[in-house]
Amino acid sequence: MPDETNHPETTLQGIPASPGIAMAPVYVVARGFSAPDVYPIHDEHVEAERERFRAAVELTKNQLRELQDRLDHLSHTRESGIFEAHVMLLEDKAVYDRVLRAIGERKQNAEFVFYAVMQTFLEAMRRIPDEYLRERTADIEDVSERLLRNFRTGGAPRKPHPDEEQHILVAYDLSPSDTVSLDRNHILGFATEQGSANSHTAILARAFGVPAIVGVEDAVMDITALTPAILDGYSGKIILHPTDQTRARYDKILEEKKKIRSELESHRAEATTTIDGREITLSANIELEHELPLARHSGAKGIGLYRTEYLLLNGGEIPGECEQAEVYSRIVRAMKPNLVIMRTLDAGGDKLPAEPLTEPEPNPFLGWRGIRVSLARPAMFREQLRAILRASAHGKVAIMFPLVSGLSEVWRARDAVRTCMDELEKEGVPFDRTIPIGAMIEVPSAALCADLLAPEVDFFSIGTNDLIQYTVAADRVNPHVASLYRPTHPAVIRLIRRTIDAACDNGIPTAVCGEMAGDITLTPLLIGLGVEELSVGPQLVPRVGQAIRSLSHAECAAMADEALKCSRSSRICELSLDIARARYGHLLD
Ligand code: PEP
Numbered sequence: 001m002p003d004e005t006n007h008p009e010t011t012l013q014g015i016p017a018s019p020g021i022a023m024a025p026v027y028v029v030a031r032g033f034s035a036p037d038v039y040p041i042h043d044e045h046v047e048a049e050r051e052r053f054r055a056a057v058e059l060t061k062n063q064l065r066e067l068q069d070r071l072d073h074l075s076h077t078r079e080s081g082i083f084e085a086h087v088m089l090l091e092d093k094a095v096y097d098r099v100l101r102a103i104g105e106r107k108q109n110a111e112f113v114f115y116a117v118m119q120t121f122l123e124a125m126r127r128i129p130d131e132y133l134r135e136r137t138a139d140i141e142d143v144s145e146r147l148l149r150n151f152r153t154g155g156a157p158r159k160p161h162p163d164e165e166q167h168i169l170v171a172y173d174l175s176p177s178d179t180v181s182l183d184r185n186h187i188l189g190f191a192t193e194q195g196s197a198n199s200h201t202a203i204l205a206r207a208f209g210v211p212a213i214v215g216v217e218d219a220v221m222d223i224t225a226l227t228p229a230i231l232d233g234y235s236g237k238i239i240l241h242p243t244d245q246t247r248a249r250y251d252k253i254l255e256e257k258k259k260i261r262s263e264l265e266s267h268r269a270e271a272t273t274t275i276d277g278r279e280i281t282l283s284a285n286i287e288l289e290h291e292l293p294l295a296r297h298s299g300a301k302g303i304g305l306y307r308t309e310y311l312l313l314n315g316g317e318i319p320g321e322c323e324q325a326e327v328y329s330r331i332v333r334a335m336k337p338n339l340v341i342m343r344t345l346d347a348g349g350d351k352l353p354a355e356p357l358t359e360p361e362p363n364p365f366l367g368w369r370g371i372r373v374s375l376a377r378p379a380m381f382r383e384q385l386r387a388i389l390r391a392s393a394h395g396k397v398a399i400m401f402p403l404v405s406g407l408s409e410v411w412r413a414r415d416a417v418r419t420c421m422d423e424l425e426k427e428g429v430p431f432d433r434t435i436p437i438g439a440m441i442e443v444p445s446a447a448l449c450a451d452l453l454a455p456e457v458d459f460f461s462i463g464t465n466d467l468i469q470y471t472v473a474a475d476r477v478n479p480h481v482a483s484l485y486r487p488t489h490p491a492v493i494r495l496i497r498r499t500i501d502a503a504c505d506n507g508i509p510t511a512v513c514g515e516m517a518g519d520i521t522l523t524p525l526l527i528g529l530g531v532e533e534l535s536v537g538p539q540l541v542p543r544v545g546q547a548i549r550s551l552s553h554a555e556c557a558a559m560a561d562e563a564l565k566c567s568r569s570s571r572i573c574e575l576s577l578d579i580a581r582a583r584y585g586h587l588l589d
């Protein structure tokens, strides 16, 4: 869409979350009470929009006073004062005047401007350390919702039909399930205020090939709906009102990326062996069954991580054993003769809980998630294990346990598998008795005790997304601590090496299936540390494959030895990047 306005080009910087470029007008949504439609207005309509706002406020105040009268008749408790507080909020000059002013400044419909102002206000309230005041946000949401409803009864807005069908979505935050349900024909990319490159939302965006950036401060408030924009998922920028020169530059970048993609695709069937003959298994991570064609087409040698929670926690009831067995069997058959590693339910953290919790957890990432949930819900665990075992009759399958923090969890989980095997055997149901069983290493305690865990399992898979956050105590989804969340922190690479050493001593392989595995600037480091398998999003398989084929294992191993002696993460990153640049600089973004 050509930008016919005189707005200067502006760039907002966020964090790159999913590579790619999208060019389209912006569509803004926010959180909390439901977002109204947003559309631009002409200068001559500014006064009329202000009038609509004033009318909606008056109507809301009248309704609240009526409600308060009614309550006063019924009771004399202090609850009846609640509507009085709501009226006072509507009379608050700071909010009222700000909305009137912002209608003229932003040139957007009154309800959206009111909505945006309230979002900022609420955000400020949520940061106040006073619990009582924080709790008042519910009142503000309530009165705002009522006022927004009253706009709808206050005369039809002049809503134009945007002539563009495709948009870049700008939102305060998107949950993993919002991301799964994005209409990808119309949403070409997204930018959010919250989130980080390692959140499940970002992982899904990468899996779906949707360009995305996160951590764009005040995006919802600062970006006007329908502004023409370019979203650059490589550098983490959103460029508003791009000039013709900027557009031309991005057209060229897109052209180059296309060329690289087709060159990479031409190599995808080749073995992923380093130039000095070290074989690295390259597999794909999937969340949903519909990613299978992409995973197969990518050249991946199997599925290194199937995140089953996206099937189990799909909104409704957890599917039963038979339904799960059908889905798992389809996946196994589709990937034949390659291996599919099925991770048992990993609920909690930033994903949905396995069941509604009566109280929100104070620290969800340190709470009820991963294998802890399965061990606490034996009936649910049993259904999943039986379903996976049944699928193992159709091809090569492995079971993997998430968020293992110590030995006893592995014992208990293995016992549960054995019990299910015995049951199935008695029932005459076919399955693979030699099914490999692995532990994810994503908690420092597991990495530090890897020598104790290794004799109990058939493989390790390092979940760097979690391992990094727990090692450096920086939440993987919190943009405020994103700079601390470093895959090359000396503590992280030492834990990776320790895990690999323990695995080698016990004759079992180690994979990496966290997002670090898909970052080709770090492929030299991981291979050098001794990782034997990398599992990455299907979109990334061709690129990581080509990186592996370009590297010398001996060179990487020498570099990793040096990296392990470094005290600064930036130096470790440089060492790996130097090799990456020299070996496949053209593939780096
Ligand atoms: C990880 O933590 O690195 C991992 C692969 O698991 P998830 O991202 O699903 O937590």
Ligand code: MG
Binding pocket: 402, 403, 442, 463, 465, 466
């Ligand atoms: Mg994890």
